[in-house]
Amino acid sequence: MKKSSIVGISGGIGITIIILGIIFATSQDSGSMEVEDVLDRELRPEEEITPEVQEKLDEIEKIVDENEYSPAPREWITSGPFQIDRSKYVLGEKIFLVIGGLDYQEKGQVAFLRPLNDTHYSVYQTIPFDGAKKNVFNYYISPQLSKTRGICSADDIIGNWTVVFRGTDYPNLKFEITDQILPGDEDSYTKPVC
Structure with a gap:
């Protein structure tokens, strides 16, 4: 009796697994077919692109190519223990x-x-240093327009800057900020703030 009940239970479990497998396989196929049909319709537009639309697409692509930005390679200009990463920004x-x-x-x-x-400068920012407290650190500045500082337009930032190391005998460093604008920052520099 034990043998026949084990065979019956095993057979029932086997049939249940087969039925569940068929149901699962059927539901998977129907779901994936719907997704593929939707994707096919999106990838194959029914209308042809008109010459006017193609002209606009070409114009947009040309603008993107002209405005493509790639940062200049880092040069690491050095004066003693001080370095800046480029000569032009x-x-x-x-x-x-x-x-x-x-x-x-x-x-x-x-x-x-x-x-x-051409002959005069104004202090934009100072950064204190003290080798007794910290002998290694990094810092960055990002020159911005500022009404309170009297930096009203991009013309007040563009030009040849100097980095001076007060309290040392290290030579000054020089760099230039050009009139080009980092893509995405156009609004920050095209309108005067004062």
């Missing part, structure tokens, strides 16, 4: 400053000077 790019290996007694300020004209 576009409006909206961050200026990356690396300070590494300050001596214990070195203390002062890194001053970023923006051009006012």
Whole structure:
């Protein structure tokens, strides 16, 4: 009796598994067919592209190609333990400053000077340093328009900047900010703020 009940239970389980497998396979096929049909319709438009639409698409593609932005390679301009990553930046790019290996007694300020004209500069930002407290660190600045600082338009940022290391004998570093604008930042620099 034990043998026949085991065979009966095993047979029932086997039949149940087969029925569930058929139901599962049937439901999977019907669902995937609907998705494929929808995708096919989206990928194959019923209308042909008109010459006017194609002309607009070509015009947009040309604009994208002309405005494609690629950052300049990093150059790492150095003065003692101070480095900046490039000699030219576009409006909206961050200026990356690396300070590494300050001596214990070195203390002062890194001053970023923006051009006012061909002969005069104005301090844009200062960054204090003290080798006794921290001899290695990174910093970045991103020159922006500011009504309170009197930086009203992109013309107030564009030009040849100087980085001075106050409290040291290290030579100054020079870099240029060009009139090109980082894609996506056009609104930040095209309208004067004062």
